[in-house]
Amino acid sequence: MPFTDRSELYVAVNEAGINRAIRHVMRQRPSLFNYATARVIDHRELWCRPIDVHPVVTARGNPLFTVVPPVPIVATKGGYAIDAIAQLGQAAVDLSPVNVLEPPTELGPMPRNSFAAMAELSAGLGCPSELPSLEPTAGRAVPTLTVLPGAMTCFALQVFGFGSARFVGQPGNEHIQARLLGFDTVAISPQGLEDAIDCYVRMVVQLGILPQLAVPVIRFARDLLGLVHVVIEPSLAVPQNPLIEEDQIKVFLSAAVSALPPAPPAPPGPSAPEHTGGVIRARTRTGPFDLVGAVSEAAVVAVFNQLLAGYQVDKAGSRSFGPFTASYHVHAHSGGGAVELNNDGTVGVRDLDIKWDTLQVCLGIDIPEICIGGFCIIPTPFGCALRAPRLCLFSASPDLQFCLDLGGFLHSTLSLAVRPTTRYRVDPGRTFGMNDWDARDAGVPNLWQVIADPVSIRFELINITASADDLFGDAIDAAIDALLGPLPGWAKALVRAILGPISALVRGLLGIADDVEQWLIDLIGNLGLYDLILDKLSDYLGKHPLAELPDPFPILEEEPARIAVMLPIEYLGVQVTDAELVIDADLGGVP
Amino acid sequence: MSVFINRKLLEQTTFHSTAPAGLACVVHAVAEEGEHELHFLDADDAVSETVPVTVAGKRPTGEATAVRLDVNPTKLGAARLSRGPSGSPAHHVIQPGADLFITTPAPRDACRVRLVRKTDGAVVFDSASLGAGDRFAVTLIRPGRYQVENQLDGAKLVLTVEYPVVGKQPYSPPPPMQIECTAGGFQAPTTTVKPAQGLIFLCSAPACLHLALVEPDDGPHQDAGPTRTTPAGSGSGGPPHAPLTEEARSVLRRVLRTFRGKPDGG
Numbered sequence: 025m026p027f028t029d030r031s032e033l034y035v036a037v038n039e040a041g042i043n044r045a046i047r048h049v050m051r052q053r054p055s056l057f058n059y060a061t062a063r064v065i066d067h068r069e070l071w072c073r074p075i076d077v078h079p080v081v082t083a084r085g086n087p088l089f090t091v092v093p094p095v096p097i098v099a100t101k102g103g104y105a106i107d108a109i110a111q112l113g114q115a116a117v118d119l120s121p122v123n124v125l126e127p128p129t130e131l132g133p134m135p136r137n138s139f140a141a142m143a144e145l146s147a148g149l150g151c152p153s154e155l156p157s158l159e160p161t162a163g164r165a166v167p168t169l170t171v172l173p174g175a176m177t178c179f180a181l182q183v184f185g186f187g188s189a190r191f192v193g194q195p196g197n198e199h200i201q202a203r204l205l206g207f208d209t210v211a212i213s214p215q216g217l218e219d220a221i222d223c224y225v226r227m228v229v230q231l232g233i234l235p236q237l238a239v240p241v242i243r244f245a246r247d248l249l250g251l252v253h254v255v256i257e258p259s260l261a262v263p264q265n266p267l268i269e270e271d272q273i274k275v276f277l278s279a280a281v282s283a284l285p286p287a288p289p290a291p292p293g294p295s296a297p298e299h300t301g302g303v304i305r306a307r308t309r310t311g312p313f314d315l316v317g318a319v320s321e322a323a324v325v326a327v328f329n330q331l332l333a334g335y336q337v338d339k340a341g342s343r344s345f346g347p348f349t350a351s352y353h354v355h356a357h358s359g360g361g362a363v364e365l366n367n368d369g370t371v372g373v374r375d376l377d378i379k380w381d382t383l384q385v386c387l388g389i390d391i392p393e394i395c396i397g398g399f400c401i402i403p404t405p406f407g408c409a410l411r412a413p414r415l416c417l418f419s420a421s422p423d424l425q426f427c428l429d430l431g432g433f434l435h436s437t438l439s440l441a442v443r444p445t446t447r448y449r450v451d452p453g454r455t456f457g458m459n460d461w462d463a464r465d466a467g468v469p470n471l472w473q474v475i476a477d478p479v480s481i482r483f484e485l486i487n488i489t490a491s492a493d494d495l496f497g498d499a500i501d502a503a504i505d506a507l508l509g510p511l512p513g514w515a516k517a518l519v520r521a522i523l524g525p526i527s528a529l530v531r532g533l534l535g536i537a538d539d540v541e542q543w544l545i546d547l548i549g550n551l552g553l554y555d556l557i558l559d560k561l562s563d564y565l566g567k568h569p570l571a572e573l574p575d576p577f578p579i580l581e582e583e584p585a586r587i588a589v590m591l592p593i594e595y596l597g598v599q600v601t602d603a604e605l606v607i608d609a610d611l612g613g614v615p
Numbered sequence: 616m617s618v619f620i621n622r623k624l625l626e627q628t629t630f631h632s633t634a635p636a637g638l639a640c641v642v643h644a645v646a647e648e649g650e651h652e653l654h655f656l657d658a659d660d661a662v663s664e665t666v667p668v669t670v671a672g673k674r675p676t677g678e679a680t681a682v683r684l685d686v687n688p689t690k691l692g693a694a695r696l697s698r699g700p701s702g703s704p705a706h707h708v709i710q711p712g713a714d715l716f717i718t719t720p721a722p723r724d725a726c727r728v729r730l731v732r733k734t735d736g737a738v739v740f741d742s743a744s745l746g747a748g749d750r751f752a753v754t755l756i757r758p759g760r761y762q763v764e765n766q767l768d769g770a771k772l773v774l775t776v777e778y779p780v781v782g783k784q785p786y787s788p789p790p791p792m793q794i795e796c797t798a799g800g801f802q803a804p805t806t807t808v809k810p811a812q813g814l815i816f817l818c819s820a821p822a823c824l825h826l827a828l829v830e831p832d833d834g835p836h837q838d839a840g841p842t843r844t845t846p847a848g849s850g851s852g853g854p855p856h857a858p859l860t861e862e863a864r865s866v867l868r869r870v871l872r873t874f875r876g877k878p879d880g881g
Contacts, residue, residue, distance in 0.1 A: 396625075397638045397754035399791040399813035402714070410683060412752040412791075412813055413638050413718050415624045514758050514834055515625055517779045518810050524785030 041314025107150030148178030302447030426503030667706030
């Protein structure tokens with residue numbers, strides 16, 4: 025059954041992928057998981073546990089902790105306080121059905137459509153090993169004095185919880201956010217203390233951490249379908265959405281796809297850079313993919329239509345054919361066509377019209393020189409001894425050029441099959457030593473691209489939808505008129521009389537046997553214009569990806585003094601079935 | 616696209632055997648051996664250029680013909696300036712029976728030509744007075760009615776050049792028509808000729824021939840402007856035309872520029 029049988033877009037992430045993502049988030053945004061008073065932050069020996077941090081976090085001076093105020097010593101009316109620290113260590117989720125973690129029985133049975141989560145929590149207070157001599161401050165208003173700790177008194181707890189996921193946020197920009205359903209700390213007594221800790225930690229997670237980990241899936245999907253205008257929202261056709269089952273979280277999105285308006289004319293100057301040069305990168309892992317996405321046939325068709333709408337050819341050139349020369353200027357674009365997904369892994373495009381906006385073919389020929397006069401004055405038995413002066417016309421080479429505007433009359437179609445494939449492109453603007461965040465800042469991130477790789481292209485010239493004879497005759501007459509323009513009527517008549525029927529003359533010079541239309545079709549082919557159409561289309565598809573994903577892929581935007589959290593995409597694959605386009609992805613691991 | 620048309624030649628409607636130019640020429644066969652001089656005369660009949668010519672050798676027989684001497688005032692004038700290693704002026708050596716072929720492409724360069732025997736100054740040939748055996752050949756292109764006059768005896772002939780017709784086959788002018796120029800006047804097989812058909816006037820009596828368009832034929836559409844009779848001897852200009860368009864002027868300027876660089880026009 026297709027993934028998109030109930031929605032246009034489908035995304036499923038398995039628990040292994042989510043756990044990899046959690047580790048990346050914890051390394052790249054440590055301040056979200058580590059809290060301490062300022063003095064403790066500055067003294068690594070006071071931390072309860074070491075922090076595994078991404079080197080760029082350190083290089084860019086991002087904080088490892090979020091600063092919290094010292095814990096006040098009650099009854100001192102704010103006179104004294106002590107340092108504190110709380111750190112979240114390893115964390116993992118186990119999507120329904122639970123088969124990796126072992127949640128405590130106190131949590132009860134796991135609800136349907138939920139996940140289990142486990143984390144190690146370390147916390148401590150900066151209690152002095154020996155209470156120093158301090159003045160009592162009872163009844164006095166004094167600045168708070170944080171008592172110097174001897175060493176941190178840390179403890180570690182293992183916490184478990186059940187959670188579910190839901191869409192939150194404004195329509196059009198919904199995020200997926202986890203929600204705690206139950207929470208328990210392991211082996212704390214008395215029960216009241218455990219309950220109190222559970223309560224506090226649950227509030228920290230629910231109100232503090234999880235909102236900052238909301239994933240903007242709608243925006244991700246919209247960016248992926250960047251070629252088209254798309255309105256995406258959570259699908260209402262699926263009762264449980266997101267759905268957590270089979271060790272995955274599955275998201276169903278409805279998408280209303282429409283074509284983008286035509287791009288305005290590009291300003292003068294160099295054209296926008298094209299993202300070429302990607303290479304195929306094979307998968308190195310085995311087993312299930314971390315992420316599986318699917319795009320319905322309707323959405324794929326819309327994307328292809330938009331892609332093909334941008335195809336155009338503009339070229340001018342010339343070629344000599346011996347007795348005549350031919351030059352051309354062609355501007356063509358594509359339109360129409362029927363896109364369909366084939367069961368052989370390709371996307372087919374049938375009867376794509378090639379619209380020849382301009383197809384001007386100019387022919388330059390040498391009209392035979394005609395001479396007036398030159399008759400024999402003194403004939404001899406052996407020839408002519410003396411000839412009269414003569415006046416010759418059409419001695420230039422070529423002396424007649426006429427142009428055929430075939431643009432509106434040529435009817436041709438293309439049919440092609442492409443195999444969507446992925447390539448990995450390292451931006452050539454990326455310099456040695458530049459890390460992923462530097463590349464992102466410089467606008468030169470590496471890209472995973474989905475390319476439509478042509479498998480076959482067939483060009484079919486249907487016909488010239490006009491009387492080629494008329495086109496030909498009219499063009500020649502106009503050219504002769506222009507050529508003889510300055511001459512008086514009687515002189516034109518004489519030249520035309522000597523030349524005879526011009527059209528027949530020119531056809532003879534061009535070697536047109538009978539069928540002008542077939543001759544023109546052959547000429548266009550000999551000029552290489554059919555090959556040009558095919559080559560340019562192949563080139564265009566190679567330079568214009570169906571979709572692009574930056575690698576690493578940002579899931580949390582940067583914040584002041586905090587780098588963006590980005591997930592490395594180790595592999596991206598794509599395949600086509602007769603119902604949808606499926607994308608498979610693996611996230612890179614943490615070193 | 617370009618076309619080179621010597622429009623002055625195309626529209627030439629006046630021809631004179633005294634100073635043949637364009638599509639007209641005079642042919643005179645040199646009979647006497649000896650040293651001669653070609654004299655080119657200016658408008659006042661004063662000698663402006665002199666070119667030495669030696670007539671020597673055996674008269675060719677059989678298939679061989681004497682090499683003709685092109686008497687083009689412009690070219691021979693230039694030849695006069697070219698001197699050999701000895702520093703003497705270039706001169707021409709021709710065989711007895713060789714033809715003097717007198718013409719010049721541009722009517723403005725045309726002039727009267729005389730061949731003078733060097734020893735006694737006797738005039739052997741004068742283009743102003745063709746003699747027996749001399750020929751005056753001309754190609755009439757412009758349709759209309761022409762008058763031919765022998766200005767030495769007043770004999771006249773009216774010829775009509777037909778308007779060209781575009782047919783199913785390319786038009787090729789018929790062979791030239793020969794007209795006898797005798798003491799009793801012109802003897803022509805017909806008075807109607809096809810456009811661009813050649814005319815050869817063969818003289819058997821002294822002649823000074825002048826052809827001029829007297830009534831142009833602008834064809835069924837009359838698209839060459841109002842017709843006008845060109846007075847005889849009024850020069851080589853054709854009938855007036857409708858005002859030229861700017862495009863036509865531009866093409867004409869280009870043609871004229873090109874022509875200046877290609878004196879033969881073709």
